Amino acid sequence: MTTFKTTSIPDAGAQPRQFLEYLFQAAVTRALPLENTARYLPKPPTPESGGRTIVLGAGKAGGSMAHAVEALWPADAPLEGLVVTRYHHTPPRPAGLKQRIEVVEAAHPVPDAAGLAAAQRILAMTQGLTKNDLVLCLISGGGSALLTLPAEGLSLEEKQRINKALLGSGANIAEMNCVRKHLSRIKGGRLAAACAPARVVTLTISDVPGDDPSIIASGPTLPDASSCAEAVAILQRYGIDVPGDIMSLLEQGALETPKPGDPIFNGHEVHLIATPQQSLEAAAEAVRAAGLTAHILSDEIEGESREVGKVHAALARAVALRGQPFQKPCVILSGGETTVTIKPLPPGVAKGRGGRGAEFCMGLALALQGQPGVYALAADTDGIDGTEDNAGAYVAPDTLQRALAAGMKIDAYLDRNDAYGYFDALGDLVITGPTHTNVNDFRAILII
Template sequence: MKIEPQDLLSKMFQAAVNAAQPEHCIPPYLPEAPKGRTIVIGAGKASAAMAQALERHWDKGPISGVVVTRYGYGVPCDHIKILEASHPVPDQAGEDAAREILRTVSDLNEDDLVICLISGGGSSLLPLAAEGVTLADKQAINKALLKSGASIGEMNTVRRHLSAIKGGRLAAACAPARVLNLLISDVPGDKPMDIASGPTVADPTTCEQALEIIARYGIEIPAAARALLESGDGETIKPDDSRLAHVTTHLVATPQLALLAAARVAESCGVRPVLLGDSIEGEARDVGKVMAGIALSVSQHEQPAQAPCVLLSGGETTVTLRGQGRGGRNVEFLLSTAIALNGAPGIYGLAGDTDGVDGQEEIAGAFCSPDTLERAWQQGIRPRDSLDNNDGHGFFEALDDALVTGPTLTNVNDFRAILVLPPSD
């Protein structure tokens, strides 16, 4: 079978995205109707689509509620109010949405049911700060965290302890009602406390750990935020808190399920999938070098697999911004990969964020091929300079190799596929 590399890579990416679509993954987890009210709340890039899927498949009585999603990710719902706010840097609309969600669950009783729809991006979309910390403080801290190179788990540890709604606080506000969490994971390890900073699950981390992370990355924080952490007043809701006794959590879509869907596409085309992990972290450019090394081992030594094969991985890398480019961890990964491959024949790649947005750009990611570097040089673009400037987006756009999907209405984090073909292909 003749394999068209970019077409196959695109089909695998689309299969990964489809596997996490709320229309497929929400219905199996819908509960029986409660004696009392059914209230729907939520936050994240996929939350509006999750709410829409719930409405379509809910035939168990009245529902109402409110969820907040990223600007441009809203979809129509009949009974659940859809709000939009900014991501990845929070704004006033997000703070207002968080307040409205808290008001929505402020008068529940033990007969009521709260269905909480949470997906990646929810942390920035629920920026209700703890007392004494302002939205401007949260915005500044969030920007600093995004530039620092901290992992998503580290960033969310800090965010939880400066919040009035995250770190289990929203679940505590729902008590004594029953809470059913339906989560689409976008974090390495699929830890519920790291998905949108865990507004409706317990958090075992501490203010002291948040301070250690801030010190580790040399992040400057406002005096009020530091005082909150140093006093311990920013402590989150812990696992033994009685207000969380009636909380149930299900992961309805994960990065691993998305990789398996892509693997099935590869197999159907006679390409062996090699799954390298769904929770790979680290500097994007460093991970790119490692993946290139594995691909070269396949090409040159038939290890750990024989071509044709595709190396699949997920997770969330980081980018420490040093240059003036537009960032994007997927394009930084792919540019680093292409440089390390140095035009090796038969090796192609795709890296993209499954939500359709890589960094702060409305671009999911990019493609690379054996002639990527040559085409850049022909345009007078120096690949290493682009990487040093954190300008992967500018690099791949100039080559017309950007991956643009628009809002996918889901989010199971990064998807990376390195396709290795035999020389004859």
């Protein structure tokens, strides 16, 4: 189990685990809001216009994004607002920084009453806005659950049940957010509609493959190209039940979202201030600074976590054994958002714990079969792998051997999705605590 804060580059050969943790730290640092916000801030409304600046937002990086705006906004310019983030994800307030934006916390990944109350307050703050006002929206991954305001006729309890079913279904993030948009009164561009006629500037940190701003946090201020019909097809594909009257509204198109070309979006600006690719490039720079070569596969890798782990293992073995397609020593980097499908368990079998990063590591370790010279780390850049307290896990050539010596068979842990239990027993969880940003999965494989 590791909590880390490395200031110098560890030796990859002598300290492979510390070296991989250093790369993760480099990736996270690149995505911190204070590093990326200044260039995208709009000018405040002029005093002569009488316009206000209201900050609204949601996401795992919400607290740190709010602090960044407060630190960078002109001291003499009015600023107010409300941002919701995940429980325990509000960073300590920097000394001397005056609070002008309220930050509240709510549940993720399953929404709760606190998130509902925050969404209601945020929507209420849009009332009475004029064309002279500026709305600065701070959006990051996790906002779909944190900014929850169910469609009319849908209760919070029903929304929670549907959300849980989506999370365990194997649906990818675009599919989940398509459903979430059409079952919401605030997502899928509806927050932007509520802000009209004010000017809206959205600053967003991407946690989705492809960096489509309309998918990040279900795009509360972005036009939505998806449809009610697509939401229905997704629900049917994964066998997810919704109340009959809500399904009827979806089938009739009565819960449709604002679309591209709608004039409510005229004059709006959207800026991606941090992306998964930028974080992978920061890690690659750290690799090269250590004298090794770096290879970024992609920042858009999706699929079942354990299967993605097996594919990465096949590539790592090819490098280690044949020097193809890359020469060692090197580091292979990738990002994206994999999924974990939770399967029903036999009676009496305890439900496992874990997240995408640690399950990737189990699939990787199983396929590597103790390949000498291959080490890996996979973690979520928000510092929380799924709903656990770890960011991810670490794999070494002796992972399977140490587990077997302790009486642990990896297949049994995979069967019950218990990646947390597996790596916890080995002391190979990577624990950082909340990082106050979120550019999704980070994976690094060191081959020496």
